[in-house]
Amino acid sequence: MLKTPGVANSKKEILGMISDCLTYPYPAVLFMLATANYFDIKKRKIPNGLTVPFAILGMGYHLVAEGVLKGLLFSVKGGFFGLILLLIPFLMRGMGGGDVKLLAAIGFWTGSRDILNIFIYGAIAGGIISLVIMITKEKSRFFHRIKIMLINLLIFFFGGHCLEVEKNTGTFPYSLPISCGYVIFLAAGEIFSW
Numbered sequence: 001m002l003k004t005p006g007v008a009n010s011k012k013e014i015l016g017m018i019s020d021c022l023t024y025p026y027p028a029v030l031f032m033l034a035t036a037n038y039f040d041i042k043k044r045k046i047p048n049g050l051t052v053p054f055a056i057l058g059m060g061y062h063l064v065a066e067g068v069l070k071g072l073l074f075s076v077k078g079g080f081f082g083l084i085l086l087l088i089p090f091l092m093r094g095m096g097g098g099d100v101k102l103l104a105a106i107g108f109w110t111g112s113r114d115i116l117n118i119f120i121y122g123a124i125a126g127g128i129i130s131l132v133i134m135i136t137k138e139k140s141r142f143f144h145r146i147k148i149m150l151i152n153l154l155i156f157f158f159g160g161h162c163l164e165v166e167k168n169t170g171t172f173p174y175s176l177p178i179s180c181g182y183v184i185f186l187a188a189g190e191i192f193s194w
Helices: 011-023 026-043 048-066 068-091 097-110 112-137 139-157 175-188
Strands: none
Touching (some): 026 175, 112 175
């Protein structure tokens, strides 16, 4: 099993982390994420021509690095788990299919344990980005929504009908939080391990 990144405390640990970065597929995933961010920001679409080949390369990498059975199982489990993690938000139209395929492609490189950690860091980053956008760009609507939420909470407790809240049409490229999640994972290490 490949080493999980973490925080270095000495020169020896830093050199070890650099060595791990050269043997583990960090540069390939970072390149894929940088390319995905470019397309997602510029065209609001992550092309299949990026995610599918990188998923196949991830499987190939682990087949060579760890052997047919162990490498293929590690990679396919990670890709499948990455797909499952964003499938429900995709089905609820909360994000595009390219974001789902991007996380799955990362999973083919990192495996199921690491993709869960990347997903969690990415979700936290996405929440922070959303909050910043809501506060800075839509300040008046943000405070209006807070007021409606508090009124609805009171109405709910007293058995009335809740007030309607206008739908939020503001979106942002979700490849950015996924990328943040990956970089934070590389720097901070695991949240969950099993």
